[in-house]
Amino acid sequence: MSFVARRVAAFSTALIMLAAFGGSAFAQKKYDTGVTDTEIKIGNIMPYSGPASAYGVIGRTEAAYFRRINAEGGINGRKINFISYDDAYSPPKAVEQARKLVESDEVLLIFGPLGTPSNTAIQKYMNAKKVPQLFVQTGATKWNDPQNFPWTVGWQPNYQSEARIYAKYILKEKPNARIAVLYQNDDYGKDYLKGLKDGLGDKAASMIIAEDAYEVAEPTIDSHVVKMKSLNADVFFDIAGPKFAAQAIKKASEISWKPLHILNSVSTSIGAVIKPAGFENAQDIVSAAYLMDALDPQWKDDPGMKAFDGFLAKDFPEGNRADSLVVTGFNVAQTLVQVLKQCGDNLTRENVMKQAANLKDFRTTNLLPGIKINTSPIDFAPIEQVQLRKFKGDKWELFGPMLSSEIGG
Known part of the structure; x- marks a missing residue:
């Protein structure tokens, strides 16, 4: 075979290889801190003790939901490693825990931290570090400020x-x-x-x-x-x-x-x-x-309520069905899972925020009929309807x- 013929053959082989593997070459996995091929590390801060400890059940519910997701194979093959700390509803303690999660545990993001004082205390830090402060569990108006705080997103109506x-x-x-x-x-x-x-x-x-x-x-x-x-x-x-x-x-x-x-x-x-x-x-x-009450008989046969009851029976038997905070935890956790699914293999913090700001008519299982979750780059308020x-x-x-x-x- 002549030199030219060998070059042509090699070039043809290269083209065949590119065709065969080009898809994966162009869809390379992109990870930030807290992500591997098998794990997504998520941080959380809750008042498990102190004057607001009643809210702690939200964190326990979320942990149970993520265990369920992991048992079903995780998200795109990755298991959620949910690291949740107690701040006792104390802003200084919240700052300490946020630093620990970001700098020591090296989480991808902090999800669902609870309390207006605590989240106010960590908001500037999270944004300076460019770490998502996602679906904050408080309805303060300040969480919908993408221009000044592009790494903080609320969840509930303000x-x-x-x-x-x-x-x-x-x-x-x-x-x-x-x-x-x-x-x-x-x-x-x-x-x-x-x-x-x-x-x-x-x-x-x-x-x-x-x-x-x-x-x-x-x-x-x-x-x-x-x-x-x-x-x-x-x-x-x-x-x-x-x-x-x-x-x-x-x-x-x-x-x-x-x-x-x-x-x-x-x-x-x-x-x-x-x-x-x-x-x-x-x-x-x-x-x-804005969420269904599990004790309201009108939802008895609703598919979303049946899904909630199934979750309690199988994954969180210690959960109190009469406590609407359990319903909250179940639904806000679904919203994070949706964002992570949308991220695919591009699990950078920047893409997490991009997907969190791109939720379109998403419904968790227990939102009241007619309520949908929508966000955009200029609107970080996912839920904007309520009923008296x-x-x-x-x-x-x-x-x-x-x-x-x-x-x-």
Whole structure:
């Protein structure tokens, strides 16, 4: 064979090889810290102890869901290594745990960290490090700020918008209301308070007769509730975490104060709040929802609720079906799995954020009918609709139309 013939043959062989392997050559795996061919390392921060420990069940639910995903083969063949730490709802502790996860454990991202104070404390660090702070478990408005914080994404409807919906309800039901507001003295409580004032507009100054802040370190909020009754308030806007919400419901009943009681959505778990406070004390409380309540009989035969019940039976038998925080954990974990699926073999932090900002009409199993998760590079608020509900008997009853909780909606 001549030299030219050999060159032609070699070139032909190269072309055949390129054709055979070209696909994989152009679709090379791209990994960042925390990812291998067999593992995706995910960090998490939860208040497993301290004044907000009721929320810790969200982290335990997520861990159970990821164990299930791993048992089914993982995501594109990779198992999730879920590393979850306790911050006791303490911002300094949250910073310590975030640093540990990013710098020592070397996770790909931090998923579902809970609490407005804690996430506020770590937001600048996460963005400076360019590590995704994904599907934050708090509805503070600040998580939807892609221009200034492109590595932080919320999940649930935002607090200000939810409060504006309550304001519209108050204006319709009690146009001459005397409103007493109890709120947690941090960004979480202040976000709700701002939304209420925005929703009431120029009537806020005359309608809100008390703005009473409590500290999470207080053992009880009983004195705050007694003070509100003494002011003859006929609307009680209750911006409290689960422990304090249960105390407020119970105390209002003990002192025979029966205002229109509006309870922020993060503290509406029947198992964690209503039952401890007493069903008889919680009658006619108004709140909002975006997820199905497992105790609502209308979802008994819903495929999504059957999937949730199957998860509890097989993967999380210790989970309390009456605790809506379990439903939350089950659904937010599905959202992360969807993002990781969309990433394929490009598991860089940059692509994780790209996919998190590219969710299109995605539905987790227990979102209320009609609600879909959508994000874009300029909109980091995945869920923007809620429906009002009232507590009757031993369950929440939805009423009225689906409402937009989008800013300006």
